[in-house]
Amino acid sequence: MKRTEKGRWNNKLWVILLIAIMTLCLLSPLFVQYSPTEVDLAQVLQGPNLHHWFGTDSIGRDVFSRVLYGGVVSLAVATVTTAAGLMIGLVYGGVSGYVGGKIDNVMMRFVDVVCSIPTTIIVLAFQMLFPNKVLGLIVMMSLTNWMTMARVMRGRFMELKETSFIILAHGLNLPRRVIIFRHMVRNSLSSIIIIATFTFASGIVTETALSYLGVGIPVNIPSWGNMISNAQNYILTGRWWVVLFPGILIIVSSLCVNFSGEYIKNKYVS
């Protein structure tokens, strides 16, 4: 008993920490002293000090304000792609599960095919198509993160279709729109929220990986991913602060989202 109480409290802590990070990033324009993109060649590669709390990078930009500003960019990318991916998955899985039969079979085979493509490679290759890298990243990430959602929604819809209250609703001649949105989607809400958190977490990780590889957010916009893109050079030359702070924030926020997801899952499922 005591242990689960403690566990709940720990998990709540993660949610609070996540909200704190998000607020800090969003409010950063109010209190940072340096612009995240301002180059100051007199202050190149300064270690953390009173003026630059997290030090400066190789062209003298303030790491502290870049970390916070980059947080807005990275978290925004993760949010937008999660929302878009959820919508695709919801519609796709919903249709597949609701219609059923042969169409469902074909639709699910297609999901299998998409799942068997290594995501990073496809996003990498497709990124070349987009003149606008930010838009490209968002579109490509949304197109590769909806499969889990589609599978789960299909399962949920198939299950719900057989329940007595949905059959009754059909019998009462309720309009389909009402049945689908008011009853079926609403009853799947807990699954949707759980998948959303995990998609969000992997969104942060994917953005990091792709920007690190130089195909994500372009270098003129700071993001957590492209801040660590020269990490090896900085580390090998002992400039740890340039990498450490964005690294910590990536890990902490990703863990926050994962633990929050776990918390929500345990709360709803069991």
Added chain:
Amino acid sequence: MMSIFAFALINAAPGDPAAAIYGGQMDKLTQEERDRINTNLGLDQPVFTRYFHWMEEVVSGRLGNSYANGKSVNTILAERLPNTLLLFAVSFLVTVILSMALGLWAGLHPNSVLDRGITVTGIVLNGIPGVLVAISLIFVFSVQLGLLPSSGTGSIFSGGIGDHLRHLLLPVVTIVFSHVGSFSRFIQEGIKEEWNSYYVTVARANHVSRGDLYKGVMKNALVPFINYVGTHVPAFFSGFVVVETVFAYPGLGNMIVNAIPIKDYPVLMGGILITGLVVILSMLAVDLIDLALNPKLRKSVTE
């Protein structure tokens, strides 16, 4: 399917192969010279003709030449593929064996330290991006301790197999790190579910020996695990792109990343095609193992 995909997307991409060949000196080329390059490379023909031409070549085993250095793509792939396959084989086996050991132990000893630890560790390992794991490993083992190399592969001829393994160690650890958590959690939860199921209760009530029970439970928990492992094969290859780049490991992923900024299409297409092929073959292999071990599945196939 994969081939049309690879070809279509790369042809739609903007960029001039002439740029790949002449790099910075591109501005000096006249229109006439550009046309000549395009004709030489067959780029003046319509897309469909080129696709079928390319497919014909692919089927007969020729993937064309790199725009960047004129080497045949076959040669480049032949250099790269063994490295990636080695990385895949080692990291995949280590991940599976390690997570089986951890997951089984944790599942069979509920409420032990490992059992409770694995749930949390699993979430933590899963949440840390591979890039950061790799960078931290470089920091600790290459910079601070100076024990292991931070990039490349050793040459088998000069350094011997030992050197090669030393270069392989950090990339493998990175990959294992990012998968072992979720894998062992899957087994652990599977074991627990089996252990609480009805047939185990009945067997225990009838004094079936503990050893026999463990054996049955393990077998039943491992069957879904094989399937789970199979679905993660593409994720391994996604991870290789990142890991190979961080460690400058000369594999397929690194090759693809390097080919993108210089728009070296033949290399890119070859790389994507061969990766797709390897992924599909690996998934097929996992499916066959599943078929061999799972009587239920075997029945549904043969009937």
